[in-house]
């Protein structure tokens with residue numbers, strides 16, 4: 001096949017790899033991240049989303065085993081994270097951490113503390129989990145992010161492989177992400193980009209000049225570049241609606257509906273809340 005399907009590429013080995021999604025606005029990075037979350041839910045692979053935009057709750061439109069902490073759709077607030085996070089980690093429960101309610105500085109400080117905790121946890125337990133970081137340059141940016149959050153996440157990216165850390169990093173431009181973290185990328189998922197500056201950097205990173213192909217990519221299409229080479233992929237449809245649609249004049253924006261948290265997960269949380277380290 002000339003244009004491949006995402007599902008054929010996204011196997012379990014991606015869970016502990018570093019995948020970077022990059023491209024101009026509206027071409028489908030956040031949409032793909034949501035689709036990746038669906039793949040994880042269906043396969044019972046564990047993920048955590050760090051969601052600064054407040055859009056990833058949409059996975060709960062269908063998948064009732066995903067816990068949401070914080071934001072307008074949270075099962076509970078971020079102030080209760082210490083009680084719930086240990087059981088979420090130990091029981092491999094999928095979770096969206098919605099920090100959209102925090103101001104910029106506090107969100108960064110919070111996420112810095114979170115990754116210090118996660119580093120210690122993974123070092124002890126050595127279990128795989130993928131961390132999907134929406135607008136990742138906000139936390140591991142070359143500019144603008146505080147040292148504490150940049151170094152906490154970068155440590156997990158560079159030294160966390162054997163402890164089970166994998167990452168999905170999302171950003172509009174490669175040059176916005178810290179180079180140390182970027183250098184560890186296993187898989188580049190490239191959406192439409194046009195700036196020569198970005199295309200040149202990409203050439204330096206992947207060693208191939210794909211300018212014409214990248215400029216022609218449509219919404220929902222991406223080039224995936226791995227050690228084995230590159231191919232064009234169709235991201236395809238999601239089973240859950242996107243909460244990041246572009247508003248249209250005169251059209252009311254719909255909030256994506258969510259289903260109740262499953263009894264199974266609810267019971268696990270109730271039983272182990274505050275009882276595991």
Ligand SMILES: Nc1ncnc2c1ncn2[C@@H]1O[C@H](COP(=O)(O)OP(=O)(O)OP(=O)(O)O)[C@@H](O)[C@H]1O
Pocket residue numbers: 023024025026027028029030031032172219220221235236237238242243244245246
């Ligand atoms: N594979 C796809 N199939 C169908 N619609 C898509 C697809 N990808 C993107 N879209 C549509 O485009 C909209 C914008 O996509 P998305 O939110 O993923 O953009 P983005 O790349 O994350 O942009 P930004 O950098 O502004 O966050 C989606 O809400 C959806 O309506």
Ligand SMILES: [Mg+2]
Pocket residue numbers: 029030031244
């Ligand atoms: Mg987006």
